[in-house]
Amino acid sequence: MDSCSLQIRYPSKECMLEQNEEWFHLVTEDGQERIRIHEYDRVYDVPGLYEEVVYNRLQCDSPRVITQLLKETMENHGDNSTPLRVLDFGAGNGIVGECLQDAVNTETIVGVDIIDEAKKAVERDRPEIYDDYYVMNLAQPSEEEKQALDDWDFNALVTVAALGFGDIPTRAFVNAFNMVADKSWVVFNIKDRFLSDDDDTGYNEMLQDMIGESLHIYQKHHYCHRLSMAGEPLHYYAVIGRKEKGF
Numbered sequence: 001m002d003s004c005s006l007q008i009r010y011p012s013k014e015c016m017l018e019q020n021e022e023w024f025h026l027v028t029e030d031g032q033e034r035i036r037i038h039e040y041d042r043v044y045d046v047p048g049l050y051e052e053v054v055y056n057r058l059q060c061d062s063p064r065v066i067t068q069l070l071k072e073t074m075e076n077h078g079d080n081s082t083p084l085r086v087l088d089f090g091a092g093n094g095i096v097g098e099c100l101q102d103a104v105n106t107e108t109i110v111g112v113d114i115i116d117e118a119k120k121a122v123e124r125d126r127p128e129i130y131d132d133y134y135v136m137n138l139a140q141p142s143e144e145e146k147q148a149l150d151d152w153d154f155n156a157l158v159t160v161a162a163l164g165f166g167d168i169p170t171r172a173f174v175n176a177f178n179m180v181a182d183k184s185w186v187v188f189n190i191k192d193r194f195l196s197d198d199d200d201t202g203y204n205e206m207l208q209d210m211i212g213e214s215l216h217i218y219q220k221h222h223y224c225h226r227l228s229m230a231g232e233p234l235h236y237y238a239v240i241g242r243k244e245k246g247f
Contacts, residue, residue, distance in 0.1 A: 067103035083107035090162025094126035
């Protein structure tokens, strides 16, 4: 089933929901199924569904914004000739990896996600993007999993549209951060609320402690990540930095 053949019914624009509670109906021959956007295992299971809802309908622009900012920052700091060995953390169905390949010089891209459905979607839709793809929980990685990632000798960490909302706890992000070498590029985005005093995820406190000694920030860009189901812009920060030392 491709995106052209999908039948999707969206809630009215008066339906105001938290970002992680937004939903739509997928219409099939078996009837109508209500699916939350953050119900990634189900969304990835249907070819083209994530792209149709998140990118076509809700105009998500984060993969392009993040990878272009990385490209510009590398060029501005005279480092655009160094091939990147990227840990794409929270890689999902591979859209970010695809944008990375187009934007910067990559030697290796390795994806990590916590659900099998993400890996299966990559193998189905974008089989040429990743050098390897692991399904693991980086909040509690085994020694074997740590070694498997260490062997890639990463010099860049990229995570897009995955932090907060309970999808990636702060411990998992710290573990990923510590798996890339010192002086690695560190690239991520995060909802603006999670970098404010209203944050309830732990990310604001953790990142404030990290920035400075462990993480040097080159760019912090406020932009529209995507639209809500009600048509309102959802604003995020894109952060481009470099790891100074482990955290």
